[in-house]
Amino acid sequence: MSAISEADAGPTHPDQGVGPHLISIADLGASGIAEVLRVAEAFAEVERRSIPKVPTLRGKVVATLFFEESTRTRLSFETAAKRLSADVLSLAVASSSVQKGESLRDTVETVEAMGIDAIVLRHRASGAPAQVARWVRRARVLNAGDGWHEHPTQALVDCFTVRQVLAEAAGVAPASLGVSCFAGLKVLIVGDVRHSRVARSEILAYRALGAEVALCGPPSLLPSDLTGWGVSVEADLDDALGGADVVSLLRLQAERGSGTHVPSLREYTAGWGLSAVRMARLAPQAIVTHPGPMVRGVEIASDVAELPSVVVTRQVTNGVAVRMAVLFLLLGSEVALEGLGGDRG
Amino acid sequence: MAEGAPSVVVRGGKVVSGGRARRADVALEGGVVAAVGPDLAVPPGAVVLDAGGCLVSAxxxxxxxxxxxxxxxxxxxxxxxxxxxxxxxxxxxxxxxxxxxxxxxxxxxxxxxxxxxxxxxxxxxxxxxxxxxxxxxxxxxxxxxxxxxxxxxxxxxxxxxxxxxxxxxxxxxxxxxxxxxxxxxxxxxxxxxxxxxxxxxxxxxxxxxxxxxxxxxxxxxxxxxxxxxxxxxxxxxxxxxxxxxxxxxxxxxxxxxxxxxxxxxxxxxxxxxxxxxxxxxxxxxxxxxxxxxxxxxxxxxxxxxxxxxxxxxxxxxxxxxxxxxxxxxxxxxxxxxxxxxxxxxxxxxxxxxxxxxxxxxxxxxxxxxxxxxxAQGGPVVAGAAAHLCVFDPAASWTVDPASLASRSANTPFARTTLVGRVRHTVFAGTPVVVDAELVC
CATH class of the missing domain: 3.20.20.140 (Metal-dependent hydrolases)
Incomplete structure (x- = not known):
């Protein structure tokens, strides 16, 4: 470990001042993350029922506004909302007034005028959800990924999944671990951190829970200034892997311009791809996460992606329960969690 | 605007010149500074601008x-x-x-x-x-x-x-x-x-x-x-x-x-x-x-x-x-x-x-x-163009983007309280801002 930046120096994460919304992991803090994980366990149980649906958010309307393509996040949010019996409005930007030049602000105000309770927003511009949260009157805003900034529900899914795997290894129920299992956990985030909203949210989440976070990637793909992040930087992936409990692989974001930050995919893969040889350096119980979509042959070798310690499919499965928890906590605070009966309607 | 510019006396301020300030009134006549000095007489019909506590600058x-x-x-x-x-x-x-x-x-x-x-x-x-x-x-x-x-x-x-x-x-x-x-x-x-x-x-x-x-x-x-x-x-x-x-x-x-x-x-x-x-x-x-x-x-x-x-x-x-x-x-x-x-x-x-x-x-x-x-930019002396800014360094005000004279409102100082405000502006001998209000 080298070049540890001081957590107490430089900028702190801005307080968005938007308590009812989920814009950043910083809105939750350690106690908020713990609460999401606790509630998500309860919903994971619901999902195992023959009719995986509860009436918790009946009458609520959730709108998904995706100004950037997405497969898993959008499906995951919409599935979560439907399992909570909320109505789902899905704005397909490609066929909407946005194509006629309508501004983000007008689109949001139009959608809100339809009486929706929550806006799930994905936007290619960092900060768009924070701006939308200032424009709405009563709707809650959930950040489903903004530019390079944050993707808070993905980080929550990753924490949930890591705890699940740790609990299985220990032979206990995940809920019994609380969040104490993260204290001192060594997390290594590998790849294009500069352009990664997943990395920014993961760093905030893992750090809030007491894990030690290290970054490893081409220096041109790391953020230019890590003051205040409380992370260390590892120069050599081969050296770093041996000490890691969790390896979070990031996608090389060619569409965000990272293609000019490295000489070639070949060179990137040689230096920072998770090959079978590198996989062998990992401790046997280490966990490998990836937010998807994976680019096999670049950040991860195809045969490595199939190994059981690579928990990508589990992350997708857990995504629904975690997003149910987030929607419940933002929209259903008047509903007692204990009242989670099956859908008897 | 110089033509028909009124007689104006800016009274009670400190005149700033060359980075220093000294107590003086400023008399303006026909678009130029007529006199600078303490306790100037006010000609009949002259406009008096109170500059008490203010800095009087070009x-x-x-x-x-x-x-x-x-x-x-x-x-x-x-x-x-x-x-x-x-x-x-x-x-x-x-x-x-x-x-x-x-x-x-x-x-x-x-x-x-x-x-x-x-x-x-x-x-x-x-x-x-x-x-x-x-x-x-x-x-x-x-x-x-x-x-x-x-x-x-x-x-x-x-x-x-x-x-x-x-x-x-x-x-x-x-x-x-x-x-x-x-x-x-x-x-x-x-x-x-x-x-x-x-x-x-x-x-x-x-x-x-x-x-x-x-x-x-x-x-x-x-x-x-x-x-x-x-x-x-x-x-x-x-x-x-x-x-x-x-x-x-x-x-x-x-x-x-x-x-x-x-x-x-x-x-x-x-x-x-x-x-x-x-x-x-x-x-x-x-x-x-x-x-x-x-x-x-x-x-x-x-x-x-x-x-x-x-x-x-x-x-x-x-x-x-x-x-x-x-x-x-x-x-x-x-x-x-x-x-x-x-x-x-x-x-x-x-x-x-x-x-x-x-x-x-x-x-x-x-x-x-x-x-x-x-000329613009001073110094404030007899014979100079009567372009003046009278600044009250003690006046406190809160910036309200909606009440700015600009057509736009994109000030980063919205709702910021600033200490010091332009009280009067005189352009070519004519007062155009008096007591922080446009008069033209």
Missing amino acids: GLVDIHAHLREPGAEEAETVASACRAAALGGFTAVVAMPNTDPPIDSASVVADVRALAAGAPCEVLVAGAITLGRKGERLAPLRELAMLGVRLFTDDGTGVQDGGLLLRALEYAQGLGVVLAEHCEDASLSAGGCMHEGAWSSLLGLPGIPAAAEEAMLARDLALVAQTGAPMHFLHLSTAGSVELFAAARARGLPVTAEVTPHHLALSDAAVAGYDPVFKVNPPLRPEADVEALRRAVAAGTLDAIATDHAPHPPEAKDLPFDQAPPGMLGLETALAVSVNALSGYCSAERVLAKMTAAPAAIAGVSVAGRPAAS
Whole structure:
């Protein structure tokens, strides 16, 4: 470990001042993350029922506004909302007034005028959800990924999944671990951190829970200034892997311009791809996460992606329960969690 | 406005000249200063402006304002900008040429001057260095110089092609003009929307490194050394720029530089909430740079304070941060913001010098370049043009974007309480702002 930046120096994460919304992991803090994980366990149980649906958010309307393509996040949010019996409005930007030049602000105000309770927003511009949260009157805003900034529900899914795997290894129920299992956990985030909203949210989440976070990637793909992040930087992936409990692989974001930050995919893969040889350096119980979509042959070798310690499919499965928890906590605070009966309607 | 200008006595203030203040009244007659001295008699029928507790200075001169007309009248017009300028204590503003069409021909110069007829301040027109500000071919510098254009700039962008700028500097020699550069190497700033550093890393916003400004400044200083032609540097914003500029000044190069009130007052931490009102070019910089700029003003390294007044209508600033255009209002808050930001670094009298004599000299409208009776920037002495700014350093006010004279509301100081306010402005002998209200 080298070049540890001081957590107490430089900028702190801005307080968005938007308590009812989920814009950043910083809105939750350690106690908020713990609460999401606790509630998500309860919903994971619901999902195992023959009719995986509860009436918790009946009458609520959730709108998904995706100004950037997405497969898993959008499906995951919409599935979560439907399992909570909320109505789902899905704005397909490609066929909407946005194509006629309508501004983000007008689109949001139009959608809100339809009486929706929550806006799930994905936007290619960092900060768009924070701006939308200032424009709405009563709707809650959930950040489903903004530019390079944050993707808070993905980080929550990753924490949930890591705890699940740790609990299985220990032979206990995940809920019994609380969040104490993260204290001192060594997390290594590998790849294009500069352009990664997943990395920014993961760093905030893992750090809030007491894990030690290290970054490893081409220096041109790391953020230019890590003051205040409380992370260390590892120069050599081969050296770093041996000490890691969790390896979070990031996608090389060619569409965000990272293609000019490295000489070639070949060179990137040689230096920072998770090959079978590198996989062998990992401790046997280490966990490998990836937010998807994976680019096999670049950040991860195809045969490595199939190994059981690579928990990508589990992350997708857990995504629904975690997003149910987030929607419940933002929209259903008047509903007692204990009242989670099956859908008897 | 000089014709028929009333008799005016500005009474009870301290007259600022050469960075110092002394207790004196100022009598104005026929558009010029008639007398300066203690306890002047008030002629019958004269207008009396109370200046008790105030600093009485020459009218302020802004060498960097975007008036937006022609082309973006929804953001600002020459008339609305001049009203904002008067409220801010300015009696002269330099109109930047990045209009649509740009000010790169005699006809647009004439258009903008015509729009300023009857305005409560003087509008000096700057011309573009290159045709259409495209950085490809020189604009008709000689023709515009013969019309009295003194400053030329492609502001909004820098001249990327160093060879072309070298030709411009060579060609302009003998025309009595100054080329002014917006230092920004586009290959280094491309895609950026805030200062590249700790905050941009945290916020996930693409950054503009300090080197984008410093690299072009260093290149331009080398071209000044090569040609001996004078250059002015717009809105320097980094500690590195201050260092480069100070070294060039120490070598005796004919260079001047300005800094904006917002770069003296705000840091990049202001961007934390992603409000595009804090998006500006050059971007707000870290505290260490802000500190270096303040020290450089106090030390005299930076010559002038200039607003870079850049109005944008609300719909333009209601966009996602990376899409919103850069720029913020400045005219109505410049003096108070500068005095507040520099409190503890230098006196209000010194700030006034940076906003009067120094910019007037750079724009060629000081007593060195004009007859005293029409010069801008002071000094406030008998025979000088009656352009005055009366500043009350103790008046406290809260900036309300909705009540600004500007057509736009994109001030970064909305709801900020400032100490010090322009109380009266006199332009060519006529009071145009009295007790912080327009009277023209």
